[in-house]
Amino acid sequence: MPESATKARRIAVLADSDTRWKWGALTASRLSPEGVAVHLDGYLLRGRATPTPRQLREVGATPDTLREVTAAEFLGAVEREPYDVLVLALVGGAVQAVLHGLRRAWEDRPRRPVVVTGYVGVVYEKLADGLLLRHGADLVLANSRQDAERFRAVYEGVGADASAVTEVALPFLGGDAYRGGEGRRTVVFAAQPSVPGDRAGRAYLLDRLIRHARRHPGRDVLLKLRSRPGEHTTHIEELPYQKLARRADPPPNFRLVYGHMGEVLDTTDLLVTVSSTAALESLHRRIPTAVLTDLGVREALGNHHFVGSGCLASWDQLDEGHLPRPDPGWVARQGVAADGAYATAFDTARARITRLLGRPGGLPPLAPYYSTLTAPGYLPGVLARHHLAPDGTPLPGAPGADRAPGPVRQIVRRAARGAYRHGVQRVAPAIRRMGEL
Template structure:
């Protein structure tokens, strides 16, 4: 029986990185009735991007319980818990593996939680691939009207049921609206782990930020970083700006590197500059002047093509000269970031859908992902195998025991292996790449 039938609603979130934990946990709270007491249990999927304690503190979203699990451990534990809602805050392949694993785990059960998934921010690449890997959840959340239309078109285009697509908004928009310039005027560059990718482009952006700070010594210029060297977030970061800054020499006294919650940084921001970070949507929602850079081109690989029509595309030369972009109101409305009161009701449709599903006589039907051994026999088995699952969703032979926590020695080895992996990504891989260019 669902937990809501007897006491406070219970929600579980399975996440594979700090940013997805933030999205999943905040989404989970928004999906339940306003003011309702909710028990939130968090599960962190063990992998290369499992968040550190520091990253979790920075996210600032607390859970009633939080533990690290493998896919097999999660699939073993979840069916025994009376959850109302399960939020899968994972990459597409992780979502697909969980859908198949849960379908098998819930076989023959009359009751199961409503399964919800979606995207952390701007969807600018692998649209069809990512969406079809998420198909099969009861709700596939779209963060804007534009995304909802695109998502339905993809599903309908392949003959898949598009009924799960539900329009909401990013759950972390909010904060006080911008009321005018601070003293000192503060310019923030929101860095991204993988955009742009090359050393040359990242060094260029850092150089322009340094030049802007020197050109405007009266301003405070902040380089907002997502993670510290050795940590991983949603995307790999081979060339952290911290290391580029060390090699660039002394920084201007009015330029600082900062970490912390983006919302708190935006509280003192007068101009947000980025290539394509979701932080731009947070900034626009608060009516903070927001610039999306065109210096490296307007290209799909950068993600800034998403902002065509926004009125925010601008170059560093224009910003140095004092230009402030003016966002287009219609574009803002389609992105779900207009702070005009609509945001307060953005999750109403999702709440209504969840309530209807939980009240369905006889419980919910089995999960039915679009990808099966019949529709994608050359693709699906590999997706499942990455999470130690067989094509039918059962654990593969040799998969980590679901009921056994690793001992102290294994935990030490695992941490060392994760550190070695991160070292390889951030130090060895760039060296090999440079050697290959000789």
């Protein structure tokens, strides 16, 4: 009997920030075979970067249910619910903690869901650390052929099973191909919360963008920002461009924009960035794309990932009208399927999940590379940050999934979380800046 004739596939996504929710929710929508409905339950891991309702709406993937949880509460929820697939859209340490928690929670179950994890975008730092923290999932998604090769090399290099690595593509690529045209041109700078992280670098980029607008009054020059004031993303933004822009005197053709990146790209004639994943979205649509070299080509900036892309350029070159030409071979290895192959990018992942769900006798227990045998001085600390003991059980005092908080406790929790985020995101950066004076 075809799967579509039996039931909807139940998928849960656990995410810890706006960008990871975007990746997780859109990945979930692509993991079911054609014709099989998806029931999507969203879980937001409680922390400093929990997305706001506006940030969630921008993604365009509406879950059937949505709730904010701790790691222990999530483990309790998925132990009760008959999910087919779990997508862990989290930072590496959180993935590892949840994997160990799930292993313990499911140790007496004959059948369990398929567990999927991966990366939000370009992987340009902490490759080994991040990958080994994700090991143990049934599928570790790689967004490109290049990533898949690197991921397998890391796992095989430490003697870990590399069979979970599965090549896909970024789930949010799409939109109409760029056709160009006459008339007013639109230049978009895709800002990043923490790249560059210093005031001098951010002030320099803002100044060059404004100077570009003054030099080309016939162009619309847009600064695309990820979050509005008071919102936060995966990375803490200590020096928001909004604050720096207040001290500038931009011309009328310069403005700040928010919203869905795909909608911004609909009217973009040139996308400029330091190393944002938006560059891959732009290249997928064949929009002219520039990766800036003004601050150097450095691992700390992430633009070293674009070496060989043909997209590296400086503001001086862009001011003079230069339009970078991407290298087709480089683009193909990045999962940027501008040739139309994107429609089949998730076929292998879908087939693997269907095969695993139909495995006679169910799936074997989760087996992360990190254990108390391989990493006794590292793993307990990773799990403790999420209130889990070395064996994956919730530590005493951890919020339990079987204790639903009452209305008063919910209000107190929200107030405490707000105070915590304010301290982490506003007070602490201010103190650090004062210490640098």
